[in-house]
Amino acid sequence: MNPENGKKTYESIEIPEKLNEMVEQTIASKNKEELRMHFEKENETKKSVSHRPVWRGCVAAAAAVLVAGTVGLNASPAFAEEMSKVPVIGQLAQVLTFRSFQGTEGDVELNVNVPVVRGADGKELPAKVNAQIQQITANYEAQAKEDMAEYKKAFFETGGTEEEWAGRTMDLYIDYDVKYFEDDILSLEVTTARGWVFADEERSYYNIDLKNDKALTLEDLLGQDYVSICNKSIVEQINERIAKDENVSFFGYGKNTDEIGSIGGFETVDANTSFYLNADGEVVISFPEYSIAPGYMGIQEFVIAKP
Structure with a gap:
């Protein structure tokens, strides 16, 4: 969306009759967010609207409506269906709650x-x-x-x-x-x-x-040389994290370079390596708990700069 069209888009939005009621009900329910905060140690506000870059071009006035819409989309299938008819928010309604x-x-x-x-x-x-x-x-x-x-x-x-x-x-x-x-x-x-x-x-x-x-796939996003691009970046980031914090530990790196410590250490990515795109469209490689680091380190993620 072009920024200059944001205000016009906002002014053309027809608010569903039950919008206020749905938003109030959603905000009143804190159980979901409290449980999310318990498990997601890395970012307590991970569910924030900053993860939806489709809104970047909207003006501040439209943002208030969109925030309410986002909360509702993730809380009620009926609400999501209703909001799918609203400009801008409609695209996000492509992902609905199947069972809540x-x-x-x-x-x-x-x-x-x-x-x-x-x-x-x-x-x-x-x-x-x-x-x-x-x-x-x-x-x-x-x-x-x-x-x-x-x-x-x-x-x-x-x-x-x-x-x-x-x-x-x-x-x-x-x-x-x-x-x-x-x-x-x-x-x-x-x-x-x-x-x-x-x-x-x-x-x-x-x-x-x-x-x-x-x-x-990683190859679609990073090119044919995606393996070497990812490996180089991940190894550099692992070493940087170890150097900055003595409590950081990875199998096979730093103090864990002995034979036992190197078991399960990071070696290479492949076509099955888990990843996602962040709000800026960058590739983020994600490794499960215990896969390349001790359990207390949790899930490890590495942002891969575009070549």
């Missing part, structure tokens, strides 16, 4: 928001992505409940009492974040996490060219 649930099932506290990607008629990839996301999140939820049931059984079999068990729950979290959406390029992050006797978090990424109905 907050509540308790047995000993599991659930906070679930599963996305669905809408594509143009005749496009096949969005349907495949949706099926994969639904399968991943369903499996994660089922496995979490099974693990909690086994843990509870073992707890009582080893002498635990009802009094000692009281208050023990698993916090299960499934949510998504639109990392980038511009010019029909969508970069979507799906997070699954749980906290009980230990905490873990996993992130899956979907980078889609909606117009051409194809999944984007």
